[in-house]
Amino acid sequence: MGFENMDFAAGEVLLIDKPLEWTSFDVVKKIRYLIKIKKIGHAGTLDPLATGLLILCTGKKTKSINEYQGMEKEYVGKMVIGKTTPSHDLETEISEGGPIDGITEEDVRKVTEKFTGDIEQIPPIFSAIKVDGKRVYKSARKGKEVKLEPRPVSVREFEITEVNFPEISFRITCSKGTYIRSLVRDMGDELGCGAYMSALRRTRIGEFKVDDAYQLNDFVKQYQEFRDESLPGD
Incomplete structure (x- = not known):
């Protein structure tokens, strides 16, 4: 039009x-x-x-x-395992995580099952969520401790589209309120090596x-x- x-x-x-x-x-x-x-x-x-x-x-x-x-959202993105950042993306400084030598592609695909369906996740402290009327990212940037409670979200699909260690590409369809950075963080924790999100693109909202x-x-x-x-x- x-x-x-x-x-x-x-x-x-x-x-x-x-x-x-x-x-x-x-x-x-x-x-x-x-x-x-x-x-x-x-x-x-x-x-x-x-x-x-x-x-x-x-x-x-x-x-x-x-x-x-x-409406349901769809994202494609990339994560890097074996390293972490405070914001779980490239906004903050990268730190070394745990070793990735023993992690296989099968391990990666298996872990996504734990984060598919109706789950609870803790939002990133570097986010626009308000606690006591203040945006939590402002407190996080000042080095103040912020406590966030887990929130229910729904992840309908968590597909690994390519594995080229330490980088992993993925596609996710999820409900309102889902933080992809939190999924990446939690996946890195589950693998025992840490992870951060290196790229994210929203490809769909509803239709x-x-x-x-x-x-x-x-x-x-x-x-x-x-x-x-x-x-x-x-």
């Missing part, structure tokens, strides 16, 4: 492929300024070091944000696919061209 058929005030659902190192709010802010609308929000945060599908709702469609947030999403730069460029063409001539 072209921009000429869009009514952002009445409500539109925009699919954006979030770039690396952008926060989800950065994307919202960029498009809010571009299309000149105040009422806009996203349906599910992606960490800055993750890429992939971000659903944005404008105008009256913002009422549907909770509905989209509740919405990243293949159908705009690259952010393309959206900006195309909308600016549309806007310029729509301006009255001299």
Whole structure:
């Protein structure tokens, strides 16, 4: 659908492929300024070091944000075993974990079974969850101890797609609230060597696919061209 058929005030659902190192709010802010609308929000945060599908709702469609947030998510990503980081990804410094010499591909595939189905997981301390009204990542960055309780989540599929030690590629479909970094952390603990997430991409939310999403730069460029063409001539 072209921009000429869009009514952002009445409500539109925009699919954006979030770039690396952008926060989800950065994307919202960029498009809010571009299309000149105040009422806009996203349906599910992606960490800055993750890429992939971000659903944005404008105008009256913002009422549907909770509905989209509740949909099943699909991710593809990579983990590195035998090393760890405090944030369980590349945001913080890498430390040595345990030896991986005795770990086989079969061991890796077997461990995923423990983290498939209805499980409980402790969110990462470097996350936007609030405890006592404060974002826990702010406390974590100051070196303060933060205690988070386990939360129920559902992992429908945890597929190992490639093993090239120490790197392991995977695909996961899961419920709202699932932290992939926590799955990677817990998998590393179960293997006895530690692990951190080296890459993550969200490929699907419900029936919405990243293949159908705009690259952010393309959206900006195309909308600016549309806007310029729509301006009255001299």
